[in-house]
Amino acid sequence: MSWTLKRKAQALLADEQGTVSKDWGGKVAVALVYPNTYAVGMSNLGFQTIYRHLNALPDVVCERVFLPDPEDAEEMRRSATPPFSLESLRPLRDFHMIGFSVTYEGDYINVLRLLAMSSIPLRTADRRPHDPLVLMGGVCAFSNPEPLAPFMDFVVVGEGEELVVELIAAYRDGYPDRQKLLTSLAALEGIYVPGEYDVAYTTEGTLASVAARAGAPAVVTKRRLRNVNAFETVAAVKTPHAEYGHMALLEVGKGCGRGCRFCLEGQVYRPVRHRSVDALRDTVAQMAASGERRVGLVGACVSDYPWIGELLKVVEENGLELSISSLRADSLTEDLVAALARGGHRTLTVAPEAGTERLRRAIRKPITDDQLMTACDLVRAHGIPNLKCYFMLGQPTETSEDVEAIPALAGRMLERLRVLDPAGRPFGRLTLSISSFVPKPWTPFQWVGFDGATSLLAKLETVKRGVRRLHNVRVLHENPREAALQALLARGDRRVADFLELAASYAGDWRRALREWEGDADFYTTRDRSTEERMPWDHFEVGVKKAGLLREWERARADGAAAVGAAAVAAGAS
Ligand code: SF4
Numbered sequence: 001m002s003w004t005l006k007r008k009a010q011a012l013l014a015d016e017q018g019t020v021s022k023d024w025g026g027k028v029a030v031a032l033v034y035p036n037t038y039a040v041g042m043s044n045l046g047f048q049t050i051y052r053h054l055n056a057l058p059d060v061v062c063e064r065v066f067l068p069d070p071e072d073a074e075e076m077r078r079s080a081t082p083p084f085s086l087e088s089l090r091p092l093r094d095f096h097m098i099g100f101s102v103t104y105e106g107d108y109i110n111v112l113r114l115l116a117m118s119s120i121p122l123r124t125a126d127r128r129p130h131d132p133l134v135l136m137g138g139v140c141a142f143s144n145p146e147p148l149a150p151f152m153d154f155v156v157v158g159e160g161e162e163l164v165v166e167l168i169a170a171y172r173d174g175y176p177d178r179q180k181l182l183t184s185l186a187a188l189e190g191i192y193v194p195g196e197y198d199v200a201y202t203t204e205g206t207l208a209s210v211a212a213r214a215g216a217p218a219v220v221t222k223r224r225l226r227n228v229n230a231f232e233t234v235a236a237v238k239t240p241h242a243e244y245g246h247m248a249l250l251e252v253g254k255g256c257g258r259g260c261r262f263c264l265e266g267q268v269y270r271p272v273r274h275r276s277v278d279a280l281r282d283t284v285a286q287m288a289a290s291g292e293r294r295v296g297l298v299g300a301c302v303s304d305y306p307w308i309g310e311l312l313k314v315v316e317e318n319g320l321e322l323s324i325s326s327l328r329a330d331s332l333t334e335d336l337v338a339a340l341a342r343g344g345h346r347t348l349t350v351a352p353e354a355g356t357e358r359l360r361r362a363i364r365k366p367i368t369d370d371q372l373m374t375a376c377d378l379v380r381a382h383g384i385p386n387l388k389c390y391f392m393l394g395q396p397t398e399t400s401e402d403v404e405a406i407p408a409l410a411g412r413m414l415e416r417l418r419v420l421d422p423a424g425r426p427f428g429r430l431t432l433s434i435s436s437f438v439p440k441p442w443t444p445f446q447w448v449g450f451d452g453a454t455s456l457l458a459k460l461e462t463v464k465r466g467v468r469r470l471h472n473v474r475v476l477h478e479n480p481r482e483a484a485l486q487a488l489l490a491r492g493d494r495r496v497a498d499f500l501e502l503a504a505s506y507a508g509d510w511r512r513a514l515r516e517w518e519g520d521a522d523f524y525t526t527r528d529r530s531t532e533e534r535m536p537w538d539h540f541e542v543g544v545k546k547a548g549l550l551r552e553w554e555r556a557r558a559d560g561a562a563a564v565g566a567a568a569v570a571a572g573a574s
Pocket of ligand 1: 267
């Protein structure tokens with residue numbers, strides 16, 4: 001092993017609080033892998049939670065593995081060092097199980113790169129009896145795991161808190177007979193064994209069928225945690241090297257009841273389950289007792305937490321500062337913004353998503369311009385110097401007026417932020433964070449085609465041009481070509497696995513892989529799909545009914561068409 005890499009790993013561990021180091025003797029060894037860098041992975045509360053739950057089992061040792069930083073990857077190649085765990089510096093292939101925590105489609109290629117760097121056969125069909133079992137969990141595992149299916153011995157579909165105990169018991173029962181093991185795993189609710197399903201395609205290239213073999217369920221049902229109060233979701237390990245390393249993260253619940261039509265999390269984490277204030281009170285007190293100074297509340301929509309006022313008091317009574325990553329502009333309260341300001345918040349973030357009220361209604365996020373102005377008032381009144389707004393381009397029913405409305409809205413918000421300053425202090429900055437809409441599975445927009453990188457680049461240019469005349473406004477954006485990659489992976493089927501394999505063989509150069517891949521990316525991304533078409537994720541049940549999605553899709557089209565029609569009539573009349 002490279003001494004440079006070993007020293008780096010030891011330095012990271014030395015800066016951590018809460019690392020679990022266990023003896024391996026007689027235990028099931030699980031490598032928990034985040035297919036991105038340490039800084040990103042350690043900010044993920046789901047990853048941290050599973051680390052804690054697995055290590056709480058006496059017969060399990062769980063250690064963390066991350067994608068190396070680029071300079072470390074180079075050193076790995078030079079010194080022939082395979083990816084290794086932080087805790088015991090053991091290579092990935094020494095573990096019984098390798099569990100990837102996958103929360104972002106862009107990390108799929110990294111999953112394969114880590115396996116390849118570890119000399120573990122990528123495809124399950126090529127693995128030998130002594131190879132580790134490879135699995136994936138995380139939100140991608142229950143939105144659409146199909147592009148990764150040929151590489152996964154099994155997939156954890158849903159929330160894993162309870163499931164880990166059953167999973168380890170099944171492993172102990174079946175070990176070392178790989179097939180017996182997979183058969184007993186397939187019988188667990190929430191476990192998907194892709195090798196137990198045969199996939200067929202129509203002559204047009206769409207999916208014809210996904211047939212379960214004997215013993216596997218025809219439809220895989222998502223596992224959901226029934227009692228959220230029974231499991232604490234807090235970061236197990238603290239490190240200054242994570243994005244949110246300066247605060248203790250605390251999940252206030254799971255799911256969101258708002259039903260925004262573009263939002264995957266709002267659909268697949270249903271039903272909404274809030275932790276009780278009593279359950280959170282104990283955790284907050286423990287955080288304070290262990291010397292924490294700041295608590296970051298985490299959840300799909302924290303400002304909708306029904307007892308937010310009470311929780312704010314608990315946080316302040318314990319002498320902790322408060323942080324929340326993003327808030328809904330229509331559930332902002334004076335108390336909440338004041339508490340954030342007292343907690344030293346320098347930026348308040350809201351997500352209007354669209355420039356016009358019309359489009360916001362069509363995507364079912366009906367925040368009004370007035371509510372955004374009120375958010376400006378609160379930010380200014382409480383001395384928070386920066387306001388950040390998330391927008392998405394390329395949403396269904398979007399028109400050029402909707403795009404042009406984004407800089408116009410930014411201009412009005414900026415005026416409001418300036419006007420309100422009673423002490424004449426200069427306002428810090430308004431940031432527009434612009435992303436590209438990717439139609440996700442399990443949402444009412446799952447049938448809509450992705451807008452396409454060329455169109456999105458043009459819209460982005462319209463926004464940038466529009467804000468050039470404004471001072472104190474900056475635009476952050478992702479590359480729409482990367483959104484196109486995300487669309488391919490979010491909406492793809494098992495045939496997309498060939499593309500992933502090619503990209504991994506080119507050290508992650510997906511642009512080159514896309515040029516050389518024999519498949520047609522547009523078939524998966526920009527093509528509108530018939531509501532009759534079988535989707536790659538139709539053999540899962542995640543608690544979202546197709547009939548309900550269809551109803552919402554019809555309503556969105558009706559909302560969009562009515563408003564566009566009304567605008568055309570108004571324009572004609574004037
Ligand atoms: S409020 Fe936020 S989390 Fe909830 S559905 Fe809408 S976008 Fe998703």
